[in-house]
Amino acid sequence: MPVKNKKTSKTSKTSKTSKTSKTSKTMKAPCEVCTTKKMSKKSGLYKLSRGNTHLRAFFPSDSTLRVNQLSKNHQLETVHLEGLKPNTTLFYFATNSKEFTKPINKFANAYDKLQNSGVVRTDSRGNVKVLIDCPQVYLAEDGNIYSRHFHIIYWRGSIKSGSWDSHIYTHQIFCKVDKAFVKKMISANSKSASANASANASANASANVVIIDALDESYFKKNHIPGAVNLPASHKWTLAEIMQHIPKGTNSTTPIIIYCYKPTCTAAETLWEQMTKLGFYNILHYSGGITDWNS
Numbered sequence: 065m066p067v068k069n070k071k072t073s074k075t076s077k078t079s080k081t082s083k084t085s086k087t088s089k090t091m092k093a094p095c096e097v098c099t100t101k102k103m104s105k106k107s108g109l110y111k112l113s114r115g116n117t118h119l120r121a122f123f124p125s126d127s128t129l130r131v132n133q134l135s136k137n138h139q140l141e142t143v144h145l146e147g148l149k150p151n152t153t154l155f156y157f158a159t160n161s162k163e164f165t166k167p168i169n170k171f172a173n174a175y176d177k178l179q180n181s182g183v184v185r186t187d188s189r190g191n192v193k194v195l196i197d198c199p200q201v202y203l204a205e206d207g208n209i210y211s212r213h214f215h216i217i218y219w220r221g222s223i224k225s226g227s228w229d230s231h232i233y234t235h236q237i238f239c240k241v242d243k244a245f246v247k248k249m250i251s252a253n254s255k256s257a258s259a260n261a262s263a264n265a266s267a268n269a270s271a272n273v274v275i276i277d278a279l280d281e282s283y284f285k286k287n288h289i290p291g292a293v294n295l296p297a298s299h300k301w302t303l304a305e306i307m308q309h310i311p312k313g314t315n316s317t318t319p320i321i322i323y324c325y326k327p328t329c330t331a332a333e334t335l336w337e338q339m340t341k342l343g344f345y346n347i348l349h350y351s352g353g354i355t356d357w358n359s
Contacts (some may be wrong), residue, residue: 094236097205098113099146106147109216109233119157122178123228127153129217132182132195134161140195141240148190149218155228157181158199158214158237163250163350164319165273168209174202180214198239199318201345211345212237237334238258240351246321249273250291273319274310278331279354289323289357297324297331303342317345323350 093100098110124130132140138161148154158181159174180199186192199212213236218229253272275292277284284294293310295301308315314320320339324331332349339347350356 079358089275089324094234095210096206098234104147104232107155109148111237112232113244116267117232119175119178120228122157123217124183127183127226129153129185129225130181130183131339132180132197134194134197138197140197141237142193143214143235143237144191144193145216146189146234148192148216149185150186150188150190151286152190153183153184153185153219155181155193155219156194156196156214156216157170158196159202160200161197162200164249164346168201168317171202171204178268181316182273196237198348199237209345211340211347211349212239232287236340238333238347238349241321241348242342242350243337243356244353245348246275246289246323246350247291249275249319250289253291272311273321274314275350276310276320276322276335277354278322278335279329282323283354287354287358289354292323293325295335297335297338301335301338301342306339306342306344314344317346318344318345320347321350322347323353326353326355327351329353 094110095112097112099113101110103108103111134140157175157178159169160172160176160180162169180197182195184192184194194214194216196214199214201209201212204210213234215232215234217232219226220229221227250273267356275289277288277292277294279288279294279296280296280298281294284292284296295306295309322332322336322339332351332353334356336347336349352359
């Protein structure tokens with residue numbers, strides 16, 4: 065999330081050419097001004113290390129509870145948060161969703177006027193659920209791309225005379241997609257391959273979606289989604305190793321879908337965490353996994 069009064073980066077073409085050669089030390093923060101370490105494993109929140117945001121102009125004027133208005137026309141994802149301040153109202157917001165394979169937007173276009181947002185209240189244990197339309201990754205002011213995330217900010221003071229706090233926090237999100245979506249991406253890959261086969265059409269062909277199986281090799285050999293690449297989550301991958309396995313030309317903005325065995329399988333999330341730290345940010349989760357694919 066951008067800081068106030070900072071000049072916009074002139075390297076907008078990073079969205080097309082940004083490589084994953086940068087080290088995990090400089091790329092594992094979930095946003096431009098986020099800390100690189102979570103406040104706690106339970107909450108999953110990161111602090112903003114500095115700065116404020118011009119987006120406050122679009123914050124609600126009061127603490128009235130509000131459902132994400134996009135729920136009227138979109139199928140939103142429910143995210144359960146834990147370990148937050150108990151019995152406290154908070155405002156959450158994220159970039160607006162867009163097509164997975166479209167070019168990366170700059171932050172101002174990605175956030176727009178905070179349509180992807182809502183106001184909720186935590187329970188006595190600090191738990192709450194938020195409804196999010198899968199946020200798009202975007203080009204930050206520093207010229208880098210960061211992983212999908214949303215922000216929260218607490219209301220302080222009384223209901224009538226309070227205000228939104230000065231501290232903003234960030235939570236990463238591994239958005240889920242279904243079987244129909246994966247099939248659509250495979251079909252798009254096929255059309256792209258056909259286009260690339262033509263010398264005249266190759267310049268206009270869209271980038272392929274990389275599909276990754278996070279299960280161990282023995283499971284992958286038995287059954288996998290056609291065209292999938294096997295990167296077992298049980299292995300601790302280096303950037304060099306990943307680049308040897310995935311299609312040539314894959315970078316930080318390449319659309320990637322990770323899956324494992326079934327919805328309760330954690331291998332996909334484990335691999336997502338590894339790849340995010342190594343600089344791959346445009347990743348979605350086929351949560352149904354191979355069992356759903358074969359159903």
